[in-house]
Amino acid sequence: MKLYSSPVSNNCRRVLATIEELGLGDVEVIDVNLAKGEQMRPEFLAINPNGKVPVLVDGGRTIWESSAIMHHLALGSWLEPKGFDLIDVLRWQAWDSAHFGSSILKVVWERLVKPMRGADPDEAIIASGLAGFARFAPVLEAALEDKTFLLGDTLCLADLSLATDVALAAPGGIDLEPYPNIRRWYAGMAKRPSMQKTAPRL
Numbered sequence: 001m002k003l004y005s006s007p008v009s010n011n012c013r014r015v016l017a018t019i020e021e022l023g024l025g026d027v028e029v030i031d032v033n034l035a036k037g038e039q040m041r042p043e044f045l046a047i048n049p050n051g052k053v054p055v056l057v058d059g060g061r062t063i064w065e066s067s068a069i070m071h072h073l074a075l076g077s078w079l080e081p082k083g084f085d086l087i088d089v090l091r092w093q094a095w096d097s098a099h100f101g102s103s104i105l106k107v108v109w110e111r112l113v114k115p116m117r118g119a120d121p122d123e124a125i126i127a128s129g130l131a132g133f134a135r136f137a138p139v140l141e142a143a144l145e146d147k148t149f150l151l152g153d154t155l156c157l158a159d160l161s162l163a164t165d166v167a168l169a170a171p172g173g174i175d176l177e178p179y180p181n182i183r184r185w186y187a188g189m190a191k192r193p194s195m196q197k198t199a200p201r202l
């Protein structure tokens with residue numbers, strides 16, 4: 001299998017963390033230089049017409065979207081629960097992508113990425129990201145009450161998806177102080193070798 005990835009991408013990080021958790025040795029990681037625009041080259045657009053990483057090529061099949069790749073890699077393993085638990089994993093990943101993680105990423109993009117590219121942050125977008133975070137973080141805070149992981153005692157793919165977004169909260173200046181359950185859960189996640197080995201290389 002080949003994974004087209006970027007060391008600065010949180011979407012790639014959650015796939016790389018999945019590979020680490022599962023101990024998969026047969027994935028060749030190919031770095032795509034986003035700063036140089038390699039994701040827009042015709043040969044890359046041929047595998048992902050969106051021009052985005054991560055992309056997994058497995059035999060004759062190509063998969064883009066980080067969550068889909070994670071599920072493909074974890075299929076049939078201890079990391080892929082069954083029945084309603086699997087639906088819960090999908091639910092949290094969809095929620096993260098649509099609401100929670102996207103709020104964090106809005107702020108991070110404006111406060112960190114744009115200035116690195118010489119552009120001014122848009123304060124209205126930052127305010128909208130912070131408002132989204134304030135709306136959705138309490139949902140996660142309540143769900144993590146008395147739990148080590150989102151599903152209880154066992155790590156699931158949604159923990160990896162959410163943790164790679166929460167990892168960006170502090171660098172983005174988002175205050176986690178009001179959310180003790182999120183801080184406790186994230187502290188546990190951040191200690192996992194899969195998270196430590198995949199920390200962004202900027």
Ligand SMILES: N[C@@H](CCC(=O)N[C@@H](CS)C(=O)NCC(=O)O)C(=O)O
Pocket residue numbers: 006008009010011012034039051052053054064065066067
């Ligand atoms: N929803 C996608 C998001 C992928 C994405 O936005 N990738 C970013 C890196 S984090 C990218 O490739 N950006 C390059 C670009 O948009 O030109 C996923 O979860 O895989």
